[in-house]
Every structure is written in structure tokens, then in C-alpha cells.
Amino acid sequence: MAPSGHKQYDVVIIGGGTTGVGTARDCALRGLRVLVVERSDLATGATGRNHGLLHSGARYAVTDGESAAECISENRILRHIARHCVEPTDGLFITLPEDDLGYQSTFIEACHRAGIDAEAIDPEEALRLEPAVNPQLIGAVRVPDASIDPFRLVSANMLDAKLHGAEVLTYHEVEGFVGSATRIEGVVLRDVTTGERRRVGAKVVVNAAGIWSSKIARMAGVEVAMCPSKGSLLVFGHRVNNMVINRCRKPADADILVPGNTISLIGTTSRRIAFDEIDRNEVTPEEVDVLIDEGSKLAPALATTRILRAYSGVRPLLADSEGASGRNLSRGMVCIDHAERDGLEGFVTIAGGKLTTYRLMAECVTDLVCSKLSLDVACTTAQRPLVGSQSEPRLTTKRGRKEFISMSAGRKGAEGRHGDSVTDMDFSHSADRALVCECEQVSVAEVKYAIESLGVKRLVDLRRRTRLGMGTCQGHMCAMRAAGLVGRATGSPEQALSDVAEFVEQRWRGVRPVAWGGSLIEAQFTQWFYDGVCGLGEMVEAANKSDIDKEQ
Amino acid sequence: MRFDTVIIGGGLGGLIGGIRLARQGQRVAIISSGKSALHFCSGSLELWGGSREEFEQLPQSHPSHPYNKVGMERLVRYSAQAKELFARAGVPLVGGLEQGDDQRFGCDHYRLSPIGVLKPAWLTMDEYVTFSGPEPKEYPRVTIVAIEGYLDFYPEFIANSLSRRGVDCRVVSVTSEALEALRESATEMRAVGIARRLQGEALDELAHRIANAVGEDAGLVVVPAVFGLKSRADYERVGEIVGAPVRVAPTVSASVPGVRMQRLLSEEFQRCGGEYILGDRVVDYTLEQGRIVSLRTANHSDMEFSANHYILATGSFFGRGLEAQPNGIREVVFGLDVECDASRSEWCGEHILETQPFQRYGVRCDERLRPSIAGQTIENLYAVGSVLAGADPVKEGCGAGVVVATAFMAAEDILSCNDK
Structure with a gap:
């Protein structure tokens, strides 16, 4: 163990999901020296693998009033502080002929108890508001659900945290802890790319690793019991619906359809999985069938709409919160002071919860960190808009709308994604206005900005910062274009090419479970082009081989 | 409308079959949706990417392989005929099949891929850079x-690949x-947009x-295939002005030489008297x-196309000749018998490459x-x-080879029927 000399922080946060990065922002705003470490890229866990639904809380109103109340309160806050990440679509809870219409009044009463504006509307009115909804509906309730882009939310929190002094290390894995059995004093990090190890010191280490929290806790010598639950979703090739559509019944499989950006998402299934399945879970054909069948009941058009891809995430649910004494906030989230619970100083865990309540979770754990450091600084994250949401959206004024019309396609796309951070991108040269990804209107300027400012280390990261490759073609053209730019920026064409292989492979993982129709056509073209025309497979193989030769 | 042969599909296979038949005096129609894989052509046609042994x-390994x-005798003959037809x-x-390598059947030379890999090729459009072997020995110096x-x-990708193989390469x-x-x-x-601009004075x-x-001592000058939409003479013109040998390398997305090849073949077909029905x-x-x-078509619903023979040259999934639905795979035009795995979980490999x-x-x-419907062979229909x-x-690196060989074979069979 290195005696000293390693970098020292007030707080080291483990996990680059919304909770981790949100906590980093809160800590930084309260004046703490912060480091976030993430073993992969930001938003690669449950954060990037859910519906992108900003819950009104209505879904939980009947079964978990406390969670519902938290949701509606956070929903209102995020519409303000993260408006460039939120699309205020509103939602419908529909009753179909096979459902019990009597449930509707129970549901509405529960919503009102939790403080959620829920209003029963005429089925015809529902059809007028949302023409994609199943016309056989016999009842509908309108609620303030919304669509939220989790990737953007993480970027904005990360930017704001950095602006206030926080540091972020992606592709750095925690290998162990520095300290003793009774006090954590830092972490041992391994740079995943280079294999280099280093130690960093921290007064408090925050375990915000989502479903991997139990693994991290065990490394520190304590227990956090998580219950991995896999949820699968399908991405449709265009926006089928403009409002969130739910079923007005007890939560079940495939009963939420969320519009987001250029696509719609149906989900989810729910299945307990073993811990060793977390990092390699796949969407099964049976799940795909359930999602299409059930989804078509919400919006019949889904039965005939092209499916772009399937993906699954693992919900970071707490197995049992009995052991979590003290700050047990609700059934949904838990904030554990391991000093109090296990006699281990310098280590806290924030777990459970939902995307919608990430800010509240960050506030709770930051309160705990501050109290441990005997600091008395109030949380301001509920009031201060995030980077990107600082000014009024351009489209709210006449002049703004006029300006918007004359902007280049790439700039329009970028403004939609990055809000007022678009002013940090340079669109002054025509070459930078060229589109890299035509499906999602991502320009060279936006790619350059993402590489310089959003911590893009590899090509695959670019997708999460810009939506590059998330559209209809699933990246078969833009991956190469982007690799050309990344290769030029990093000066490593070989790395860029092996990144292309990784990029198309990652896309393939999502396409494979739904490879028929248009998706199989794209897949055939992708393999023909990258493998047949370009010879990417043999190039990557040769590069791997020469690496092995070098090592030997 | 009455024809000797009606061809469904106006890509490489349909055009070769059509030209071959029309040249023999047949009255031929090609019905084309307008899509063609040639629009994405790398500049090269590949016949076999594997070893001679394979x-x-x-x-034995793939009994149904076209x-x-x-057969070998016809393949060699068609190769020469194809070169002449083009x-x-x-x-x-x-290129061609004459100088076959002992180990690598069907590999006459090597083409340069968009990322700088040298890939075996059978026939290549003559403006493209090619290499006689798997190492880029003939060009010690290249300017891209x-x-x-x-x-x-x-x-950068091409330069990196060539430099690693000892070429003095700069960009x-x-x-x-x-x-x-x-x-x-x-x-x-x-x-294609660039090529439309780069004509005449602009070029x-x-x-x-x-x-x-590029200056003096540029060696071989390699340019992207972004001009010469109308004529390959543009490459000679650029070469004259540059004062060094100029060859093109393939680009990604639509291929300018491929678009030109498609156009020239369809013009040739029409010169031979063929009817090219587009869209x-x-x-x-x-x-x-x-x-x-x-047959009936979408645009000519009031009339029938009838012929002695028909050729189906609609392509695979990408060409929309085949269609995959969650419960099975079908041939789109006739619902022909298809060779495939029944369950969709078996269609795809784990890794895309x-x-x-x-x-x-x-x-x-x-x-x-000749394909079949429900086990019954259709006497006057050919699939190519x-x-x-x-x-x-x-x-197998055999896409174009299969297209060209089967198109020639179907045409030959049709012509021999008429002889009888």
C-alpha cells in the first residue's frame, strides 16, 4: 500500500449512473471535492436501459403511496431544472374492455391522495388527444407523465458537477478499498483501458453502483442485499404515440408505451435473474412476443411497426430493507450509513429508487455525507437548473422560433439534445455543419463537442452523448463516419477501427432478438458492408493477433 | 404485352441475363424497382474469397450451393463472357479466371477496401487501385x-494499413x-452529390x-471515387493534369462507379433492343x-406481361427478393419454396461479423x-x-460470382430451349 502522495478527495462516488452523477453534482454544489469513478461509460447500467419515463407517480399510487408522492414532487422539479431533457407529453391510463372499469375510481382517488393531478376523460377525448391509442378503450385517465432522456440527464449533471470542480473518471474500476476493517479511507482504481492501478483517498466513499452495489459493499466488508430483476423493452422505428400510454390496472408486463426523441418504447417484462446473469442478459424470443402482443393492446399500430432493437436492463431493486436501519426513506430507496449499521466509517450506500427520483436520492445521500463531515450546507439542486436548461427554450418566443427555422439541421438536432449548451458548439464552418448521423441529425460540430466536453473516450460512448446510431439505420453508415472523426481526434486509426467493430457488435446485440423485416435487411447490409466490403473482421483479428504477438 | 423472356429485377443479374438474351435477338423485358446492389459496388466483383480446397x-459442404x-467448365466460360459483355x-x-492462383481459386488480384484491407477480387473496374498479391508490393510510394x-x-485508415505493410504512404x-x-x-x-458537381471545369x-x-514524386495517387459519374475518361483527364498515375479507392455509402456501371449496363440492354421498365x-x-x-405489375394493372420464360433476379433480403417475418421467411413475388431454418432463433449468429x-x-x-412452389418445379421460371x-x-466472398454465373446459365438454358 502506497503510504501517501495519492490524490485526496472529500467524496469518491462509485457509479456513473444518474444517481452517482446526480450525487456528484449535489456534493460539488455544496463545495465538496468530488471524484466519480465508473468502470465503463456513463449511463451504461440501469440508467441507460429503462423506459425514459418521468413518472407522475400514478403507476405507484395504488400500491405505494409514498413512492407516488416522491415521484410527483420530483416530476415537477425536473420539468424545471432539466427541461431540455424532459418532454412534457402527459400520459394516459386506459381501460380496455377486458379490464375492470371499477379500478379507475380507486386509481384516481389514490392519485389524488398522493397529490397527482389525475383526471378521468372521455374515451373519445382520449382518442383525439392520442390517435394511436387503442380505439376500443372504455375509459381513460390523464396524468402528468412525461418523457425524459436519461443519457442527456447524466450528461447535464456531469457537466454541472465538473463546472463546480468535480472530476469524473470513466473506464476506471474499483478493485478494492484503502483503509481498515472499521474505516474506509479511499479506493484502489484500475484503468480498464491501460490496466494501470492507482489509489485515491476519500473522507467518504459513496456506493452508488446500482445493481452492482452489493458487489461493491462486499468488497468493503459489508452487505447490501439487492434483488436483480430483468426488464426487457422494444424500440420502435418511429414515434407511434405522443403521450405516454399505460394500462389502468395493477402493474403488469408490457403495459407502458413511452414516446422519446424519434422513437417509441414498449416495456417491460419482469424476471428475477441470478447475479452472474447481470452482465450478460439477453432478450428472449418469448419476451419479444409478449411485448408485441401486450403493446399492441395499448396502440394497435405496434403490431405492424418496424422494431429497431430489443434491450434489457436490470432493476436495482433492494432485496430487503429490514437491515437498512435509520434512513430508510421508502420502500423504493435506501440510504445506508455503514458506520451506524455495520461499524464501518467512511462508507455509505445509496440504492434502490427510480430514474424519476434520482435527484432526491442524491440529496439524501449528500445530506448524509455532509452530516458525516459536519458541514451545514443546504441542498440547492431542486432550484438550480442544470447546464443546458439555464435559459428559456428558444421556441417559447416568436423571435426564437424565427431563429430556429434558419438554423442548420445539425444545430437544430443539437439544440434539441443539449439545450442551451449548444452555444458551446462551433457551427461556423460549413464542414462542421455536415451531418455524421442522418437518422438523428448529428453534425460534425456536435461530435467534436462530445469528444472535447462530454468525456467521450470511445466511439460507443458517442451514442450515449448524441444519439448517433440510435435511429433507423442503427449506425451502419454513421459508425464509420464517426470513427473517422474519432480516429482523427485521437490519432489512433487502429483503435477507431476496433471501436467500429465494437459499435456494430453492440448494435447487433439489440437487433438480433428482432431480426426480421426491415431490421434483417439492415443487418444483411451491415454484415455485407463491414465484413465483406471493408474486411473489418479480418482487420480486427489481425490487430488482436499482433497485440498477442507483441505481448509474447 | 408479349415477350420471349420477362426478367424480374434490374440489378446485376437481371441486366446480364437480359443483355445475353437480347443480343441473341430475344424480345426481353426487365421489370425493375430501381434498387440495385450495384449502387453500393466496391468497384470489384468477387467470385471466391476462400481457398481452392474450400x-x-x-x-459436400454445401450441396445446394449455386x-x-x-460447374467448373461453365464457370470458366462465363467468366470470359462476362468480361467481354462488360x-x-x-x-x-x-482480371478473370485465366490466371488462377493454385491456392486461391477465383482470385486474380487484390482490391483495396475502404479501410485499407487487401481483399481477393475476380474482376475490377479498371480505374480502381488493385494489387497483384496480398501485399502491396508494386507501389512503394502512395499519396492519398x-x-x-x-x-x-x-x-487515415488506408494510410495506416498500407504503411504497416511497408508502403511509404502520406495523406x-x-x-x-x-x-x-x-x-x-x-x-x-x-x-454522388459531389460527382454531379465535379464535371468539366470544376473537375x-x-x-x-x-x-x-501531391507535388513531385507522389508515387501512386489514390483519390476517393467521387467523380466520373458519366465517364471513366474523367479519371484519365485527372491523371493527365496531375501528371502521375491516379487510381481510385472505394468510398462508403453510394458508389459513383457502381452507379455508372448500373447505368451503362441498362443502356447496353436497351441498345440490344431490351425493354427496361423502371419503378x-x-x-x-x-x-x-x-x-x-x-404477370401483372403495380403500374400496369390494366395489362399482362406474358412470356415463354421468366427469370427471377430480385436479390436477397437487401434486394427485397426475400422477406423475413417473425414466423418465417418467404420469397416475395411467387411464394417459392425457400431453403431456411424454420425458427427465427436460428436465423442469426451471435456476433455480427x-x-x-x-x-x-x-x-x-x-x-x-428452376425453383418450385409446394414441391412442384415451375417449368419456365429461373432464379438467379x-x-x-x-x-x-x-x-465465401462469392456474391457477384454467383450472380454473374447463374444469370449466364439461365440465359443459356433459355436459349437452348428455343434451339430445340
Whole structure:
């Protein structure tokens, strides 16, 4: 163990999901020296693998009033502080002929108890508001659900945290802890790319690793019991619906359809999985069938709409919160002071919860960190808009709308994604206005900005910062274009090419479970082009081989 | 409308079959949706990417492979005929089957891929850079020209690959005033859009800029395939101005030489008297006693197309000749018998760059390339090209070879029927 000399922080946060990065922002705003470490890229866990639904809380109103109340309160806050990440679509809870219409009044009463504006509307009115909804509906309730882009939310929190002094290390894995059995004093990090190890010191280490929290806790010598639950979703090739559509019944499989950006998402299934399945879970054909069948009941058009891809995430649910004494906030989230619970100083865990309540979770754990450091600084994250949401959206004024019309396609796309951070991108040269990804209107300027400012280390990261490759073609053209730019920026064409292989492979993982129709056509073209025309497979193989030769 | 032969599909296979038949005086119609894989052509046609041994093993390893039906004697003959057919259409190709390598059957030379890999090729359009062997020995010095703001060409990748193989390689970048307006539009800066601008004086201006940028002792000058939409003479013109040998390398997305090849072949077909019906598709057909009697199309719903013979050259999934639905795979026009795995969980391989079973799917046919419906062979219908089952164009590197060989074979069979 290195005696000293390693970098020292007030707080080291483990996990680059919304909770981790949100906590980093809160800590930084309260004046703490912060480091976030993430073993992969930001938003690669449950954060990037859910519906992108900003819950009104209505879904939980009947079964978990406390969670519902938290949701509606956070929903209102995020519409303000993260408006460039939120699309205020509103939602419908529909009753179909096979459902019990009597449930509707129970549901509405529960919503009102939790403080959620829920209003029963005429089925015809529902059809007028949302023409994609199943016309056989016999009842509908309108609620303030919304669509939220989790990737953007993480970027904005990360930017704001950095602006206030926080540091972020992606592709750095925690290998162990520095300290003793009774006090954590830092972490041992391994740079995943280079294999280099280093130690960093921290007064408090925050375990915000989502479903991997139990693994991290065990490394520190304590227990956090998580219950991995896999949820699968399908991405449709265009926006089928403009409002969130739910079923007005007890939560079940495939009963939420969320519009987001250029696509719609149906989900989810729910299945307990073993811990060793977390990092390699796949969407099964049976799940795909359930999602299409059930989804078509919400919006019949889904039965005939092209499916772009399937993906699954693992919900970071707490197995049992009995052991979590003290700050047990609700059934949904838990904030554990391991000093109090296990006699281990310098280590806290924030777990459970939902995307919608990430800010509240960050506030709770930051309160705990501050109290441990005997600091008395109030949380301001509920009031201060995030980077990107600082000014009024351009489209709210006449002049703004006029300006918007004359902007280049790439700039329009970028403004939609990055809000007022678009002013940090340079669109002054025509070459930078060229589109890299035509499906999602991502320009060279936006790619350059993402590489310089959003911590893009590899090509695959670019997708999460810009939506590059998330559209209809699933990246078969833009991956190469982007690799050309990344290769030029990093000066490593070989790395860029092996990144292309990784990029198309990652896309393939999502396409494979739904490879028929248009998706199989794209897949055939992708393999023909990258493998047949370009010879990417043999190039990557040769590069791997020469690496092995070098090592030997 | 009455024809000797009606061909469904106006890509490489349909055009070769059509030209071959029309030249023999047949009255031929091609019904084309307008899509063609040639629009994405790398400049080269591949016949076999594997070893000679693997080729010889085909009857055992993949009994339904179209090459097993074509046979070696015909394959060699068709190769020579194809080269002659392309040349007459105004598409001179280098290569062939004559100088076959002992180990690598079907590999006459090597082409340069968009990322700098040297891949075996059978026939290549003569403006492209090619190498006689798997190492780039004949060009010790290469200068690659990039065009500013053009994102579908990767000089750094090519330079990196060639440099590793001992080529003295450098990259220079040029721009052109003719392309300024194009850059203003975010989506126009693509190969075909650029090629439309780079004609006449605009091309000369660019050529002079290339000459300045590459300087003396440039060695071989490699440019992206973004001009020469109308004529390959443009490459000679640029070469003259640059004062050094100029060859093109493939770009990503639409291929300018491929678009030209498609146009020249369809012009050749029409010169031979063929009827090229563009933007239409077959929607219905009449089958009587195991023979196709007539077809109906979407645009000509009021009339029937009838012929003695029909050729199906609609391509695979990408060409829309085959369609995959969650519960099965079907041939789109006639509902022909298809060779494929029944369950969709078996269609795809785990990794995209590894073998994909679906690449080999297609219609089943007899020794004369005649497909069947519910087990009954259709007497006067031939299937050619990638709609056929049995070949994996990617892993075997045989896409164009199968298309060309089966198109010639179907045409020959049709002509021999008429002789009888």
C-alpha cells in the first residue's frame, strides 16, 4: 500500500449512473471535492436501459403511496431544472374492455391522495388527444407523465458537477478499498483501458453502483442485499404515440408505451435473474412476443411497426430493507450509513429508487455525507437548473422560433439534445455543419463537442452523448463516419477501427432478438458492408493477433 | 404485352441475363424497382474469397450451393463472357479466371477496401487501385488525397494499413470551390452529390489542386471515387493534369462507379433492343400446369406481361427478393419454396461479423436453376443471383460470382430451349 502522495478527495462516488452523477453534482454544489469513478461509460447500467419515463407517480399510487408522492414532487422539479431533457407529453391510463372499469375510481382517488393531478376523460377525448391509442378503450385517465432522456440527464449533471470542480473518471474500476476493517479511507482504481492501478483517498466513499452495489459493499466488508430483476423493452422505428400510454390496472408486463426523441418504447417484462446473469442478459424470443402482443393492446399500430432493437436492463431493486436501519426513506430507496449499521466509517450506500427520483436520492445521500463531515450546507439542486436548461427554450418566443427555422439541421438536432449548451458548439464552418448521423441529425460540430466536453473516450460512448446510431439505420453508415472523426481526434486509426467493430457488435446485440423485416435487411447490409466490403473482421483479428504477438 | 423472356429485377443479374438474351435477338423485358446492389459496388466483383480446397469441397459442404449447379467448365466460360459483355457495355474490367492462383481459386488480384484491407477480387473496374498479391508490393510510394468535409472516405485508415505493410504512404487534403455550395447542405456532401458537381471545369480545377497538393514524386495517387459519374475518361483527364498515375479507392455509402456501371449496363440492354421498365414491381401472376403464364405489375394493372420464360433476379433480403417475418421467411413475388431454418432463433449468429445463417437462405431450385412452389418445379421460371439459396456471399466472398454465373446459365438454358 502506497503510504501517501495519492490524490485526496472529500467524496469518491462509485457509479456513473444518474444517481452517482446526480450525487456528484449535489456534493460539488455544496463545495465538496468530488471524484466519480465508473468502470465503463456513463449511463451504461440501469440508467441507460429503462423506459425514459418521468413518472407522475400514478403507476405507484395504488400500491405505494409514498413512492407516488416522491415521484410527483420530483416530476415537477425536473420539468424545471432539466427541461431540455424532459418532454412534457402527459400520459394516459386506459381501460380496455377486458379490464375492470371499477379500478379507475380507486386509481384516481389514490392519485389524488398522493397529490397527482389525475383526471378521468372521455374515451373519445382520449382518442383525439392520442390517435394511436387503442380505439376500443372504455375509459381513460390523464396524468402528468412525461418523457425524459436519461443519457442527456447524466450528461447535464456531469457537466454541472465538473463546472463546480468535480472530476469524473470513466473506464476506471474499483478493485478494492484503502483503509481498515472499521474505516474506509479511499479506493484502489484500475484503468480498464491501460490496466494501470492507482489509489485515491476519500473522507467518504459513496456506493452508488446500482445493481452492482452489493458487489461493491462486499468488497468493503459489508452487505447490501439487492434483488436483480430483468426488464426487457422494444424500440420502435418511429414515434407511434405522443403521450405516454399505460394500462389502468395493477402493474403488469408490457403495459407502458413511452414516446422519446424519434422513437417509441414498449416495456417491460419482469424476471428475477441470478447475479452472474447481470452482465450478460439477453432478450428472449418469448419476451419479444409478449411485448408485441401486450403493446399492441395499448396502440394497435405496434403490431405492424418496424422494431429497431430489443434491450434489457436490470432493476436495482433492494432485496430487503429490514437491515437498512435509520434512513430508510421508502420502500423504493435506501440510504445506508455503514458506520451506524455495520461499524464501518467512511462508507455509505445509496440504492434502490427510480430514474424519476434520482435527484432526491442524491440529496439524501449528500445530506448524509455532509452530516458525516459536519458541514451545514443546504441542498440547492431542486432550484438550480442544470447546464443546458439555464435559459428559456428558444421556441417559447416568436423571435426564437424565427431563429430556429434558419438554423442548420445539425444545430437544430443539437439544440434539441443539449439545450442551451449548444452555444458551446462551433457551427461556423460549413464542414462542421455536415451531418455524421442522418437518422438523428448529428453534425460534425456536435461530435467534436462530445469528444472535447462530454468525456467521450470511445466511439460507443458517442451514442450515449448524441444519439448517433440510435435511429433507423442503427449506425451502419454513421459508425464509420464517426470513427473517422474519432480516429482523427485521437490519432489512433487502429483503435477507431476496433471501436467500429465494437459499435456494430453492440448494435447487433439489440437487433438480433428482432431480426426480421426491415431490421434483417439492415443487418444483411451491415454484415455485407463491414465484413465483406471493408474486411473489418479480418482487420480486427489481425490487430488482436499482433497485440498477442507483441505481448509474447 | 408479349415477350420471349420477362426478367424480374434490374440489378446485376437481371441486366446480364437480359443483355445475353437480347443480343441473341430475344424480345426481353426487365421489370425493375430501381434498387440495385450495384449502387453500393466496391468497384470489384468477387467470385471466391476462400481457398481452392474450400471451393472444391462445396458439393459436400454445401450441396445446394449455386456453384455446384454451374460447374467448373461453365464457370470458366462465363467468366470470359462476362468480361467481354462488360467491355462492350463500356465497363472495362481487369482480371478473370485465366490466371488462377493454385491456392486461391477465383482470385486474380487484390482490391483495396475502404479501410485499407487487401481483399481477393475476380474482376475490377479498371480505374480502381488493385494489387497483384496480398501485399502491396508494386507501389512503394502512395499519396492519398482526401477531400475536405467529405466524411465517407477514410484516408487515415488506408494510410495506416498500407504503411504497416511497408508502403511509404502520406495523406494530403484538398478542397474545391465547386463543392462550397454542397457543404452548406448537411446531407449533400456524399459521393454522388459531389460527382454531379465535379464535371468539366470544376473537375479540372480540382485536378489542378490535387496536382499542387501531391507535388513531385507522389508515387501512386489514390483519390476517393467521387467523380466520373458519366465517364471513366474523367479519371484519365485527372491523371493527365496531375501528371502521375491516379487510381481510385472505394468510398462508403453510394458508389459513383457502381452507379455508372448500373447505368451503362441498362443502356447496353436497351441498345440490344431490351425493354427496361423502371419503378415497377410484380404484384400478381398466373400459373397453369406448372408454368407461369403471365404477370401483372403495380403500374400496369390494366395489362399482362406474358412470356415463354421468366427469370427471377430480385436479390436477397437487401434486394427485397426475400422477406423475413417473425414466423418465417418467404420469397416475395411467387411464394417459392425457400431453403431456411424454420425458427427465427436460428436465423442469426451471435456476433455480427461472424457467420450469419440467414445469408445462405434463398429459393430452392433444380439443376437448371428452376425453383418450385409446394414441391412442384415451375417449368419456365429461373432464379438467379442472391435470391438463390446455398451461398454465403460475405463469408465465401462469392456474391457477384454467383450472380454473374447463374444469370449466364439461365440465359443459356433459355436459349437452348428455343434451339430445340
